[in-house]
Amino acid sequence: MSADSVRIQTGDFDLSAELAQLRAANPKVGAVVSFVGTVRDLNEGASVAEMELEHYAGMTEQSIQAIIEQAKQRWPIYGALVIHRVGPLKPLDQIVLVAVTSAHRGEAFAACEYIIDYLKTEAPFWKKEQTPDGARWVDARVSDDVALKKWSTAA
Template sequence: MTAMAFRSEVRIQEADFDLTAEVAALRAGQPGVGGLVTFVGTVRDLNEGASVAEMELEHYPGMTEQSIATIIEQARQRWPIFGALVIHRVGPLKPLEQIVLVAVTSAHRGEAFQACEFIIDYLKTEAPFWKKEQTPDGARWVDARVTDETALDKWRT
């Protein structure tokens, strides 16, 4: 088995992404990959009891990418993963549109599942993104949910 170089990429963009193409690129030329796990987050039409017509995501350019790269490196220190890709969209998004893609490759599924979950759990609470929803009552900023903070607890022990 040939040693594989670690692949890591973080992209913040307004444009949508093609899940199939992104996954194919992440695992291309990596015959040691036995597990590839993805998470795709989408805009819901309902949040905290209110209809959501649109969600607008803002970020801090440069800082956001570095924050996510640090999260990926922390996952790499915990699990023997071969690659990680995070694509996070910004700008106005409608319900059903894709917001985020987290993809992780490893030799085995267990490590890929754990690393993917770790990355999205930290991304939801630690990466500098701000979300504003358009509801029937007007615009409102969205705070991190208690369940997102609780999800981090399993990684902190």
């Protein structure tokens, strides 16, 4: 059984309901691991009043689905869910949910981390922050690239 889903949406998500639905897809699930990313009120030393996320419809979903498929080739996971919000978001708002189910926690933790690392660097999203000095586009982070490199050497 597989329960994979990729959703790009403007509205918020209910973490508890999403995890319950993902887990219910397969009675063999022994582990559910999730990551929720939120909007911070500070980035690179500047206050952030709002962050706006844009994406390339269709291409973004395909890109994320491909990342999930790569994770499934590396680990025996049952299902993966990625919800990513777009549009204007305020500090403390949820941005992204990555959740993975498997029989055991090790595979679920690894696959969840793999998916978010690749999503941060490979999925076509663009972020613009509103700061006291005006709007600015957010560049890719070196730390995200470093995180991604570990997977090219991991077994």
